[in-house]
Amino acid sequence: MQFFYLLISLLVVASDQALKFFIVNNYQLGETHQVIPHVFSLTYIQNEGAAWNILPGQMGLFYLISAIAIVVCLYYLLRKNFNSKIFSSGVALVLGGIIGNLIDRIHLKYVIDMIQVDFIHFNIFNIADSAITIGIIMVFIYLLFLDESEKNNA
Numbered sequence: 119m120q121f122f123y124l125l126i127s128l129l130v131v132a133s134d135q136a137l138k139f140f141i142v143n144n145y146q147l148g149e150t151h152q153v154i155p156h157v158f159s160l161t162y163i164q165n166e167g168a169a170w171n172i173l174p175g176q177m178g179l180f181y182l183i184s185a186i187a188i189v190v191c192l193y194y195l196l197r198k199n200f201n202s203k204i205f206s207s208g209v210a211l212v213l214g215g216i217i218g219n220l221i222d223r224i225h226l227k228y229v230i231d232m233i234q235v236d237f238i239h240f241n242i243f244n245i246a247d248s249a250i251t252i253g254i255i256m257v258f259i260y261l262l263f264l265d266e267s268e269k270n271n272a
Contacts (some may be wrong), residue, residue, distance in 0.1 A: 122194045123210040130214025134245035135221060139231040145232075163242050164228040165258060167268050184220045190214065204264060208256030211249040218246030 145151070145162035151157045165172035191213035195206060222229040231242045 126210035127214035130249040134218035159234040169173040205260040211253030215246040215250035
């Protein structure tokens with residue numbers, strides 16, 4: 119079953135890197151194209167920081183945090199005595215997102231962002247960021263609502 123979760127991580131990395139490759143090869147920096155008018159656009163930007171461009175240029179810190187997070191995610195994914203599909207899927211999404219952004223940081227020294235939500239004012243992000251966010255939400259749902267019920271049913 120662990121292979122399935124590693125496959126989820128691999129799919130996140132592959133889709134994230136594929137969209138980034140498309141954007142870099144078809145957009146100029148700062149260029150925007152509406153995909154669904156007033157809902158969703160693609161805008162090519164380069165983010166030298168973390169989420170919301172905080173701590174720009176702190177690559178050493180991002181490498182360290184990413185390495186620790188990857189080890190923690192792999193630990194939870196490879197444990198054979200852990201059976202929650204919600205928790206494991208969430209961790210797999212986080213792992214894929216971390217690796218997707220780490221590839222950019224190592225290769226480019228910045229992260230390529232492109233997804234822009236037009237109906238609210240929100241920062242531009244990428245597939246890796248989305249996977250990390252959704253994965254963390256899934257882990258929190260498990261920890262807050264399901265962890266105790268699974269222990270009580272065991």
